[in-house]
Amino acid sequence: MDxxxxxxxxxxxxxxxxxxxxxxxxxxxxxxxxxxxxEAMLRAFRGFDALRGSDAKxxxxxxxxxxxxxxxxxxxxxVFVPLPADDDAQEGEAMIAATPDPQESAIGRDxxxxxxxxxxxxxxxxxxxxxxxxxxxxxxxxxxxxxGVPIGTVMSRLARARAALKSRWREDNEAExxxxx
Amino acid sequence: MQCPESMRxxxxxxxxxxxxxxxxxxxxxxxxxxxxxxxxxxxxxxxALRRELTDYRASPALRARISAALDQEDSSRSRxxxxxxxxxxxxxPFWLGAMGGVGASAIAAALVVLLLTPLLNNPLVDDVVGAHxxxxxxxxxxxxxxxxxxxxxxxxxxxxxxxxxxxDFAEQGYRLLGxxxxxxxHQRAAVVVYQHGAHVxxxxxxxxxxxxxxxxxxxxxxxxx
Numbered sequence: 335m336d337x338x339x340x341x342x343x344x345x346x347x348x349x350x351x352x353x354x355x356x357x358x359x360x361x362x363x364x365x366x367x368x369x370x371x372x373e374a375m376l377r378a379f380r381g382f383d384a385l386r387g388s389d390a391k392x393x394x395x396x397x398x399x400x401x402x403x404x405x406x407x408x409x410x411x412x413v414f415v416p417l418p419a420d421d422d423a424q425e426g427e428a429m430i431a432a433t434p435d436p437q438e439s440a441i442g443r444d445x446x447x448x449x450x451x452x453x454x455x456x457x458x459x460x461x462x463x464x465x466x467x468x469x470x471x472x473x474x475x476x477x478x479x480x481x482g483v484p485i486g487t488v489m490s491r492l493a494r495a496r497a498a499l500k501s502r503w504r505e506d507n508e509a510e511x512x513x514x515x
Numbered sequence: 516m517q518c519p520e521s522m523r524x525x526x527x528x529x530x531x532x533x534x535x536x537x538x539x540x541x542x543x544x545x546x547x548x549x550x551x552x553x554x555x556x557x558x559x560x561x562x563a564l565r566r567e568l569t570d571y572r573a574s575p576a577l578r579a580r581i582s583a584a585l586d587q588e589d590s591s592r593s594r595x596x597x598x599x600x601x602x603x604x605x606x607x608p609f610w611l612g613a614m615g616g617v618g619a620s621a622i623a624a625a626l627v628v629l630l631l632t633p634l635l636n637n638p639l640v641d642d643v644v645g646a647h648x649x650x651x652x653x654x655x656x657x658x659x660x661x662x663x664x665x666x667x668x669x670x671x672x673x674x675x676x677x678x679x680x681x682x683d684f685a686e687q688g689y690r691l692l693g694x695x696x697x698x699x700x701h702q703r704a705a706v707v708v709y710q711h712g713a714h715v716x717x718x719x720x721x722x723x724x725x726x727x728x729x730x731x732x733x734x735x736x737x738x739x740x
Binding site for chain 1: 521522526530531556560565567569572574578580581585673674698703
């Protein structure tokens with residue numbers, strides 16, 4: 335392990351959980367988040383020399399965001415390559431949906447948590463800005479850097495995201511109070 | 516109805532204003548019902564989000580995958596450093612165009628050499644052996660634990676670029692332990708894990724352009740079969 339690896343592990347790796355949380359809220363499944371984060375860490379490592387002096391967390395989250403959008407664009411183009419085998423031919427595709435992915439059932443459970451569900455119902459743009467501000471505690475300048483928009487846009491987007499969350503919250507409460515006899 | 520100051524109140528709440536503006540806004544909020552309610556809402560939402568939103572964390576499996584990918588990146592960097600002459604990324608950009616044709620033939624030649632080189636000199640084999648040895652360390656072996664091929668097989672669909680053969684050889688003494696995603700040859704390879712007595716067998720599958728990618732497909736203990 336050379337010096338670069340050591341510095342990378344000291345400066346960037348501590349932000350792995352933040353990177354994963356961000357990816358998890360950007361994407362629709364844990365597997366997608368895993369992939370985006372793994373790709374981002376690899377790219378971050380390759381481009382580590384460019385970091386010098388800037389904020390490692392904002393820098394890493396910017397890369398996560400790029401990896402996620404690249405993956406989204408490529409998803410339609412990605413081909414699933416089955417290896418040929420007699421055994422495979424008989425079992426076919428039907429098996430794929432047969433057993434639920436344990437991680438997929440975890441999403442089902444998450445859905446039962448009110449705020450998670452409300453957050454998930456917001457647009458990606460709104461989720462993103464809320465997570466960066468409220469969970470990752472980033473200031474407007476950092477959010478602007480990660481999302482690639484001017485600070486003024488961050489402010490108005492944040493205001494709209496908060497308003498959207500509030501109105502979903504209210505709707506949810508009303509629905510619940512109607513449901514209770 | 517919204518107060519025209521609501522944007523500045525938000526900035527105040529987020530700690531984005533200086534002391535002078537902050538004092539100004541505090542004076543305004545005292546006399547403005549809308550803005551007092553807005554501040555309360557902001558505070559309530561933040562507290563709820565920080566307290567109740569699921570705190571997702573990178574899983575140990577993901578950490579292991581990243582560590583393995585960085586290991587591979589590290590070892591390929593050190594291999595490149597051992598090559599004689601200039602490192603390719605130091606070549607001045609204007610040379611690139613002129614050298615393009617030569618570069619392409621060099622890559623073609625390198626590929627031929629790679630294909631003709633005996634198996635054990637192939638860096639890919641080093642990577643597979645490395646991945647196998649890493650998998651034997653605690654908690655690195657299996658991402659999906661199951662002796663049921665109908666559980667293991669579908670798991671790969673979301674995690675690797677290939678759909679590997681998952682067979683059940685329990686009757687022959689090779690018990691299915693589960694599956695794992697690994698990183699080989701710049702792609703997400705599928706690993707099916709079996710156990711035979713005390714030996715762990717990793718079967719790696721990945722798609723190599725047009726080659727079946729199975730010329731070194733199974734390892735028992737640390738020996739190739």
